[in-house]
Amino acid sequence: MIGDGIGLDDLPLREDLRGGTPYGAPQLDVHTRLNTNENPYPPPAALVADVSAAVAEAAAALHRYPDRDATELRADLARYLTASSGVPLEVGNVWAANGSNEILQQLLQAFGGPGRTALGFEPSYSMHPIIAAGTRTEWVRTPRRPDFSLDTPRAAAVLAERAPDVAFLTSPNNPTGGSIPLPELRELVAAAPGLVVVDEAYVEFSSRPSAVGLLEEFPAKLIVSRTMSKAFAFAGGRLGYLAAAPAVVDALQLVRLPYHLSVLTQAAARAALRHAEETLRSVHALSAERERVVESLRDLGFDVVPSDANFVLFGRFADARATWRSYLDQGVLIRDVGIPEHLRVTIGTPDENDTFLAASKEIVR
Ligand code: PMP
Numbered sequence: 001m002i003g004d005g006i007g008l009d010d011l012p013l014r015e016d017l018r019g020g021t022p023y024g025a026p027q028l029d030v031h032t033r034l035n036t037n038e039n040p041y042p043p044p045a046a047l048v049a050d051v052s053a054a055v056a057e058a059a060a061a062l063h064r065y066p067d068r069d070a071t072e073l074r075a076d077l078a079r080y081l082t083a084s085s086g087v088p089l090e091v092g093n094v095w096a097a098n099g100s101n102e103i104l105q106q107l108l109q110a111f112g113g114p115g116r117t118a119l120g121f122e123p124s125y126s127m128h129p130i131i132a133a134g135t136r137t138e139w140v141r142t143p144r145r146p147d148f149s150l151d152t153p154r155a156a157a158v159l160a161e162r163a164p165d166v167a168f169l170t171s172p173n174n175p176t177g178g179s180i181p182l183p184e185l186r187e188l189v190a191a192a193p194g195l196v197v198v199d200e201a202y203v204e205f206s207s208r209p210s211a212v213g214l215l216e217e218f219p220a221k222l223i224v225s226r227t228m229s230k231a232f233a234f235a236g237g238r239l240g241y242l243a244a245a246p247a248v249v250d251a252l253q254l255v256r257l258p259y260h261l262s263v264l265t266q267a268a269a270r271a272a273l274r275h276a277e278e279t280l281r282s283v284h285a286l287s288a289e290r291e292r293v294v295e296s297l298r299d300l301g302f303d304v305v306p307s308d309a310n311f312v313l314f315g316r317f318a319d320a321r322a323t324w325r326s327y328l329d330q331g332v333l334i335r336d337v338g339i340p341e342h343l344r345v346t347i348g349t350p351d352e353n354d355t356f357l358a359a360s361k362e363i364v365r
Contacts, residue, residue: 017134023126025335026333028333030332031331032348032352032356034332034334034346034348035335035344036235037309037346039279040286041233043275043279044278044279047275050272050274051272054270055264058264062264065258065259068259073096073261077241080273081226085210085213087212089243093215093243093246094242095244096239096261097240097256097260099227099238100226100227100229100241101127101131102260104127104197104199106256107166108135109255111251112135112166116166117137117138117164117165117166118132118140118166118167119139119141119142119162120170121144122142122144123175124144124170124174129141137166140162140164142158147305148176148313149178150173152184155188156190156191159191160191163194167196167197169198170201171185171198171199171203174201174311177306177307177309179203179309182213182214190218194221195221195223197223198211198223200224200225200226201226201229202231204231205231205290205308205310212224215243215244215245219244223242223248226240226241228240231279232272232273238265239269239272287310289350290312290347293345296360297314297360302314302315302360303316310346310347311346311347317342318341320340327356327363330359330362331359332355332359334346
């Protein structure tokens, strides 16, 4: 291939990016894929038809740039958030982007950067430090308890003392699954002198109330990030969003690329949102399946970390990498998240979960 002889060392790559590792969940063509926390249920036929019609209509205007502010989509998202949380949110409170990863990147572009810090309680979502690196925000790593729960008084003290420009609280936390109760979230946000981003990618799977309920109390420092990738079964559509004070949305206008959300994305997301009730019904089925998987794993003798999300972290394996391989050899792709002795499995359809549990039985043999 042209350019094959050129390596990273031949390029003027930023020094601070040298030796880094890209995000890399393997995309392998195996029968049972339980490694990226997607919703295993494909969109219902009525949703597919609606998305197709909406995209066809939008395609007639493909010669024009999209609505830069995605106003109608944001109004729809505000309505969904208001209906699900009871908190009155308007279009000015909501911002949308290509997945919540882009939301998080825009947040660090605006509020992080050289000379600034972002803090996370690890293990947590691996993209937080990667986005920090990309935006040259210094990453402050703070450990959770050995059982992966958050020691709230200690975490509050760390936030007050380290005073990061941006703190990430992931609830439910990926890859460990636990969520933060609202009174504890309040304590953490109150303790943080800087901005707090509550990453709620999996919140629909949790029975705990959303941090959206704290926005009125902390309008100058709380930002709640959400996605349509998980509960909404729209990972391929790429749509993430946030709820915050309108000034936060104004700040992001300074860093976002113009026309970042295509006409097709906006039309498809709006169509998908019209079917929210139907799509979100899968959440109950997945939560019930999660309980079944957790119990079965415990019966097999595994340690399972309590989860409020659509995945569970379990162990313990002398060699997690080798065990991950053994699952793959049985046609089951799960995730080695780099936590010693542990692996993470996404909750799938009952059939997929049965396949995973059968493979697990082989593994304990
Ligand atoms: N936050 C968390 C905690 C996640 O696990 C993920 C997806 N793995 C995301 C954000 C980003 O998802 P997306 O860009 O698809 O919205």
